Amino acid sequence: MQVPILKQGDVLIASVQAALTDADLVQLRDQLTEKVGRLRSRGVIVDVTALDVMDSFASRSLRNLAHMVKLRGAETVIVGIQPEVAFAMVQLGLRLEGVLTALDLEEGLEALNRARTSPTRAH
Amino acid sequence: MLTETLVPILSEMDIVMARQQGRALATELGFRPGDLTLIATAISEIARNILIYASHGEILLRQIQDGPLRGILVVGRDQGPGIPDIDRAMQDGYSTGKSLGLGLPGAKRIMDDFNIVSEVGRGTTVTMKKWNRRP
Numbered sequence: 262m263q264v265p266i267l268k269q270g271d272v273l274i275a276s277v278q279a280a281l282t283d284a285d286l287v288q289l290r291d292q293l294t295e296k297v298g299r300l301r302s303r304g305v306i307v308d309v310t311a312l313d314v315m316d317s318f319a320s321r322s323l324r325n326l327a328h329m330v331k332l333r334g335a336e337t338v339i340v341g342i343q344p345e346v347a348f349a350m351v352q353l354g355l356r357l358e359g360v361l362t363a364l365d366l367e368e369g370l371e372a373l374n375r376a377r378t379s380p381t382r383a384h
Numbered sequence: 385m386l387t388e389t390l391v392p393i394l395s396e397m398d399i400v401m402a403r404q405q406g407r408a409l410a411t412e413l414g415f416r417p418g419d420l421t422l423i424a425t426a427i428s429e430i431a432r433n434i435l436i437y438a439s440h441g442e443i444l445l446r447q448i449q450d451g452p453l454r455g456i457l458v459v460g461r462d463q464g465p466g467i468p469d470i471d472r473a474m475q476d477g478y479s480t481g482k483s484l485g486l487g488l489p490g491a492k493r494i495m496d497d498f499n500i501v502s503e504v505g506r507g508t509t510v511t512m513k514k515w516n517r518r519p
Contacts (some may be wrong), residue, residue: 282396314403316428317487326399345421353425353490
């Protein structure tokens with residue numbers, strides 16, 4: 262299932278649906294990396310509220326996505342990780358090191374605004 | 385009548401199918417939402433291992449009972465190359481390069497019982513159980 266990507270100002274918002282295959286995640290990463298350049302976006306929000314499982318492949322894909330977007334000059338915020346998904350990730354030992362996270366879309370936009378006023382270097 | 389489902393693992397879509405079927409069975413068995421996510425995640429990890437290392441195999445999902453206790457049995461089977469060193473494969477972060485190396489040890493941590501049998505050249509069978517401790 263393809264992930265819809267909305268453009269709002271200089272922010273791209275991708276809303277991930279429940280049943281994502283590995284190929285969908287790779288496609289999302291590539292689309293966002295490309296769109297950041299084409300639309301000259303400064304921020305990317307990936308909303309995973311509907312994601313029921315975040316396994317090792319999904320978390321690695323999101324981490325790679327955030328780092329690639331960063332190398333293209335934009336910030337990524339992952340929003341909407343559900344409590345039980347967070348619990349499973351901790352149990353599995355999965356980390357989203359170096360990736361901004363926020364509670365929901367609203368907080369995510371705020372986090373992007375904050376990140377914009379204090380630019381960071383690429384990891 | 386105990387419910388049993390067999391999901392063939394032949395492509396990425398089947399990983400999603402296996403974890404959805406596992407979640408559906410666990411929901412039927414009355415597991416808490418937090419447990420549903422743990423079970424689905426563990427299934428996802430072993431299904432992906434089958435696909436990555438053996439290219440195909442199957443996931444068996446079955447209801448189990450121990451006195452008043454109900455649970456779910458998940459068996460992942462393949463006839464792939466097998467794992468030469470299981471102790472190392474069960475270490476966090478150990479991987480032959482195709483994955484993060486958290487799949488097997490992670491699945492072990494989130495299930496109640498975990499057993500792995502592997503023979504080089506013959507295949508691998510992972511057996512996991514989770515009991516519903518909800519009163």
